[in-house]
Amino acid sequence: MTPEEFRRHGYQAIDWIADYLARPERYPVLAQVKPGELTDALPAAGPERGEPMDAIMADFERLIVPAVTHWNHPGFMAYFAISASEPGILGELLATALNLNGMLWKSSPVVTELEQVTLRWLRKWTALPEDWFGCIYDTASVGSMHAIAAARQAADPQCRTRGASQGLVVYTSEQAHSSIEKGAIAVGIGQDFVRKIPVDAEFRMIPDALAAAIERDLAAGLRPCCACATVGTTSTTSVDPVPQIADLCQRHGIWLHVDAAYAGSLMVAPEFRWAFAGCDRADSLVTNPHKWFMTPVDCSVFYTRRPDVLRAAFSLIPDYLTSAADPRAVNLMDYGVPLGRRFRALKLWFVMRSFGREGIANLLRAQVQLAQDLAREVDADPRFERTAPTPFSVVCLRYKGTDDENRRIQDHVNSTGEIFISGTVLNGRFTLRLAIGNRTTKREHVERAWALIREGAERL
Amino acid sequence: MTPEEFRRHGYQAIDWIADYLARPERYPVLAQVKPGELTDALPAAGPERGEPMDAIMADFERLIVPAVTHWNHPGFMAYFAISASEPGILGELLATALNLNGMLWKSSPVVTELEQVTLRWLRKWTALPEDWFGCIYDTASVGSMHAIAAARQAADPQCRTRGASQGLVVYTSEQAHSSIEKGAIAVGIGQDFVRKIPVDAEFRMIPDALAAAIERDLAAGLRPCCACATVGTTSTTSVDPVPQIADLCQRHGIWLHVDAAYAGSLMVAPEFRWAFAGCDRADSLVTNPHKWFMTPVDCSVFYTRRPDVLRAAFSLIPDYLTSAADPRAVNLMDYGVPLGRRFRALKLWFVMRSFGREGIANLLRAQVQLAQDLAREVDADPRFERTAPTPFSVVCLRYKGTDDENRRIQDHVNSTGEIFISGTVLNGRFTLRLAIGNRTTKREHVERAWALIREGAERL
DSSP, X not given: OOHHXXXXXXXXXXXXXXXXXXXXXXXXXXXXXXXXXXHHHSOSSOOSSOOOHHHHHHHIIIIIXXXXXXXXXXXXXXXXXXXXXXXXXXXXXXXXXXXXXXXXXXXXXXXXXXHXXXXXXXXXXXXXXXXXXXXXXXXXXXXXXXXXXXXXXXHOTTHHHHOOOTTEEEEEETTSOHHHHHHHHHTTOOGGGEEEEOBOTTSOBOHHHHHHHXXXXXXXTOEEEEEEEEBSOTTTOOBOOHHHHHHHHHHHTOEEEEEOTTGGGGGGSGGGGGGGTTGGGOSEEEEXXXXXXXXXSOOEEEEESOHHHHHHHHOOOOGGGOOOOOTTOOOGGGGSSOOOOOOTHHHHHHHHHHHHHHHHHHHHHHHHXXXXXXXXXXXXXXXXXXXXOOSSSEEEEEESSOHHXXXXXXXXXXXXXXXXXXXXXXTTEEEEEEEOOOTTOOHHHHHHXXXXXXXXXXXX | OOHHHHHHHHHHHHHHHHHHHHOGXXXXXXXXXXXXXXXXXXXXXXXXXXXXXXXXXXXXXXXXXXXXOOTTSTTEESSSOOOOOHHHHHHHHHHHHHTOOXXXXXXXXXXXXXXXXXXXXXXXXXXXXXXXXXXXXXOHHHHHHHHHHHHHHHHOTTXXXXXXXXXXXXXXXXXXXXXXXXXXXXXXXXXXXXXXXXXXXXXXXXXXXXXXXXXXXHHTTOEEEEEEEEBXXXXXXXXXXXXXXXXXXXXXXXXXXXXXXXXXXXXXXXXXXXXXXXGXXXXXXXXXXXXXXXXXXXXXXXXXXXXXXXXXXXXXXXXXXXXXOOTTOOOGGGGSSOOOOOOTHHHHHHHHHHHHHHHHHHHHHHHHHHHHHHHXXXXXXXXXXXXXXXXXXXXXXXXXSOHHHHHHHHHHHHHTSSOEEEEEEETTEEEEEEEOOOTTOOHHHHXXXXXXXXXXXXXX
């Protein structure tokens, strides 16, 4: 492709995106395709000879876009809503063209240094301890796996050479994200050694139950190794009592990991810092700028106060990657499994500069307000009940009927293509779940979601 | 940002990239900054209020670019050279704006289906078995970790619940990538149970030594679990004898993983398929389109003939992620640690369609030819020697002098800013390593590299 052709197709892609971001509602939020439909529409083999970009762009619009469920849509209220903002898109575009790999400081200094600089900025904005070390992974699942691996290393320094010894125990709550259990499986601890501590009526880990579980395991000769608290659980965004969990971790020498993948972004707004009390005592914490911080996927931030432990777990320097030692030339490959490291910090830097702390805080505040207002509307309608408190921007509610009726209401909402909501199970009952968080979601979209839910109930 | 502002800044970014790709040589390939220099040039804290995009773009050019070591530069011959091609950049740009997460089929069908379609196309182009299952990870390190976890699961199905049992053994060669050892550490097998099998004079794993190691471990009551063969090792691009290794794996029920992260792309050219003999008998294989397949980072392909084992190791379906069962609606979250999955297949689809199989094969052929020609020049100069065979596009050579002299030659080359080469240690001696692979590298650049090496030797 000549520079002129690239310019032409690049403008074409930018134009498509500008139109898309201006009016994502032109598309149904939920893809209207059946399993296999896109597969069947595409050739069974790739082309032997290259095809013109105009044909590829045409197929992008004709075949690819209809199979998209649009996360960047104001009606997207399923899972945790995310946002690719314009500054984030531009930062990622430039990073893609540079195509760097920051495995070593030397392999492209800007990757390491901008990652360290943006994560320092983020520590300041969120009032996290200044001396924490940070790096970026693709997902919080991978970040939490590294936290559990570090906890394993701290509890059993010989595990690196001898392998994981049996009987290390990981604690988390019944409401924790599945990635904690998966991380424990991955690093060889095993599901039998993951304790899912019960939660209270507001879905928060019960510290006394954690204390009792630790005592039972100690009495059985097991070794408590890691506790994962969550600030903003996936189903209900409940907040575990981190200060009490931190006390127990401190007493027993247990690694405290905090999963704040969703809610962590709220730390930029001081009035929400109550939810993060005790997080400064954690050994590690994950938060995802690619969730609620206007940054395109993927960008998951991992912080630890004990990078030496992570390094002891993972550093391996082969001959072809030796480099001169310099205390300011950090080699991020030493801190985890992935050797390659793409330039994810550039989009985060674009986002932080373009919005500023206040800009992001104000966006999040407005979305929390939308959720609070919806919560009040639900409470005022006798046919419905909220099934969990609404501390942030996720509202859990159900029609006061059967699970099946609630599933039919969900199907009704999602079948419109205007709004996409998810569901979960709380106290054994199916519940609807509206996660507000896409940057373009406004009052009218939340009101429309609520109208569709009520309409679904009326049509039962 | 309004659509018009986005359009303006988007065009500006596209213009910058068009100019960059047209003449990357305007920049020194190796960043001319000292450790900490960029950090010191940036503010200690992020801005309270948002800043204009013009200021951010200006700082991108003024501060970010000078700290870049340019992987997308024709003089980049260090590590394994990579290429962000124009079609790949455009595909990634559109994927960034869509901002999808393909954890479930339902969460955005296009992510799952296009990933499956492009990896089917790739299996056809590379003559790998049609019935293999594929998915995309960020890095080969993470892919190989999953292979080792699957091997662990196959050897010890209870490890998922009870944790990794001691005594599982992983085999690889002295020349294997460090990610194999790191993967064994991560999943709890431990370095003491990683056997680095000796290599022959051409840096290929010695099958008899592997057989002997397996016998020793069996006699000691250990459980051989995984063998990692490499086609295209990192230091020399040597090719392990996969057919013989596969025989041993079959005899002993050992999971065979093939690391073809670099060389795998060559399978699209039939005349290089000799190097991949026996790979069709592997249980898993990784190859990186983000290395030598014109695709921007990150895009690492993981294939396995036994997806059921990977699924048995990792599938966990929480309440908030249940979805209707449909055999054509694969949920990729079931096959590994990361839950989030960005839309990496779009750039791969753009690349495959835009270049075609033949287009990519011809690019790779030309680069292998450049390396073969350089190898001949080195052989013809009595002051130098090649330190390894040159099967593909990497040339290992040294000045017939001391290690220190060779390091000074490397420093001379790299100090020019025109060419960036790396080094490694072979048979205990430091050696220079030229990895040809960036798409823009032409004969003149390789000739310039060789001229600078000779100049460095003359100046000793």
